Amino acid sequence: MSVITVERKLLEKNDFIAGELRKEFLERNIFAVNIISSPGSGKTSLIENIIPSLNYKLKVSVITGDLQTDNDAQRIGALGVPVVQIITNGACHLDANLVRDAWNSLNKDVNLLIIENVGNLVCPSGFDLGEAAKIVIHSTTEGDDKPLKYPQVFRNSSVLVINKIDLLPYLNSSVDIIMENALSVNPHLDIFQTSCVSGKGIDELTSWLQQNCLK
Numbered sequence: 001m002s003v004i005t006v007e008r009k010l011l012e013k014n015d016f017i018a019g020e021l022r023k024e025f026l027e028r029n030i031f032a033v034n035i036i037s038s039p040g041s042g043k044t045s046l047i048e049n050i051i052p053s054l055n056y057k058l059k060v061s062v063i064t065g066d067l068q069t070d071n072d073a074q075r076i077g078a079l080g081v082p083v084v085q086i087i088t089n090g091a092c093h094l095d096a097n098l099v100r101d102a103w104n105s106l107n108k109d110v111n112l113l114i115i116e117n118v119g120n121l122v123c124p125s126g127f128d129l130g131e132a133a134k135i136v137i138h139s140t141t142e143g144d145d146k147p148l149k150y151p152q153v154f155r156n157s158s159v160l161v162i163n164k165i166d167l168l169p170y171l172n173s174s175v176d177i178i179m180e181n182a183l184s185v186n187p188h189l190d191i192f193q194t195s196c197v198s199g200k201g202i203d204e205l206t207s208w209l210q211q212n213c214l215k
């Protein structure tokens, strides 16, 4: 009983801070996205592909979360965009308090804020970070049943990116089945198919981000 109470209070505090962040992003006309996936699905690789594809038409900042190491911040920083690494020291998700601290250390003159969550399909889906949209990535190497096994993150997301489509010839997973499973959980998902190796689908995903930043 007491565990449930603690958890509820924790989420209430998180939602309050996330609400404040969302209000600030709206007032400043910043489109914030929260990218969620299993470890290794290609979150950082997609960000590395999206930023050059934006062609410097938008001002972008990135907050990236990991259990350990600042490897991802180094990869993204190499592209010349402001980036803050949150090291959670074992925590399996970002929360709004961590994101607020990271956000307050960044220059706020941006159009697009990309938040790369910790690699995990379960815990990040329950923590609102003040984003306008959650983007869930399902790579082709994960089989095709993850939307059925981890429905909450697919239900709470606006966009599904099916990444690593270049590997399809070598795998027995099917994009059609991934889409069917994801849409059975959330029929409103916008779906993109991408490869960070061939670059296929990156421009379409970038256009979606641009259109939402200009709204």
Ligand SMILES: Nc1nc2c(ncn2[C@@H]2O[C@H](COP(=O)(O)OP(=O)(O)O)[C@@H](O)[C@H]2O)c(=O)[nH]1
Pocket: 037, 038, 039, 040, 041, 042, 043, 044, 045, 046, 119, 163, 164, 165, 166, 167, 194, 195, 196, 197
């Ligand atoms: N073949 C292939 N490999 C990819 C693709 N996207 C990412 N990878 C590889 O997958 C591994 C994990 O990618 P990373 O971006 O670090 O994943 P993250 O943990 O979700 O941030 C790296 O070795 C990437 O080079 C893709 O579209 N195709």
Ligand SMILES: [Mg+2]
Pocket: 043, 044, 045, 072, 116
């Ligand atoms: Mg990463």
